[in-house]
Amino acid sequence: MTRADDRLMAAVVAEHAAIFGYGPVGARLDASTVTLAQAAEAAHRARRDAVVMRLLQRGVKAPVAEAAYALPAPVTDQASALKLAIMIEERTAAIWRAALIDTTGDDRRLAVDGLIDAAIRATRFRKAAGVTPTTVAFPGRLEPN
């Protein structure tokens, strides 16, 4: 196991959690925003599958998904659902950003694409939630920018 493998394993865990999180999120969104969540969930699935495959090719078994993950706050309405979606994307961005330092070549490409896509989705959900500004200066940096 290399440090790059460790980072990719952490990313698989984050992607599993993100996919889970979009269940309760999607259930509370109206027709116009639920498509955003569906697209986000599909993207996280595709990314997770790509990382799992990458690890498998090296003989590394990726972590499997938990049956459920704790939510940081109850998701009771559209506002709390969008808040969670934003958080999911910010946290996923952080995991991918952290992966950049221990990866090279194709692995770093995977990581930077994961970071960029999460940042774009976070902006989409901030727009849907009416959060301003809709961007942060350093996506993936969890402390205040």
Add this chain to the structure above:
Amino acid sequence: MTVLQRSRRSVLAAGSVVLAAAGLASGCSVLGPDEPESIKPPDADALRAVARESLDLAARYDDAIAKNSNESARLAPIRDAHREHAAAIGRSLDATVAPSGGAAAASPSASAGSSGPLKALQSAERAAAERATTACLAVASYYAPLIGAIAAARASHAEALS
């Protein structure tokens, strides 16, 4: 088993969804390798190029805000982010990054039409995100998180303008 039942147990672990948070808390610091003692010339060039582009983009936003003050609330935070990017790279280089002679800033598309300026900024952000992504893939690992975050910020700016 319901989410709720599971939640009671897992709240002990991290308390936060994206259990990614658990990963972050357990020592997966972004700050892996120490800062290299000296930056390699190709890396320095790549970082300076990204920083210059950030300053050029900031100047274009200044221009757009001056021409269209009712977009200020949306555009000013993006302009400020570009300046922060240049400053962060400057700290990494431990040197001042001076604005370029205005090569990219002179792009004529910035002043085209009434809905043109935002569209032009949007495509400039997309192109700049691509260049930062390329730089992120090329630089020494210590600089990759910073340049990757800048690429992601630029891509999200394009989204914010859509």
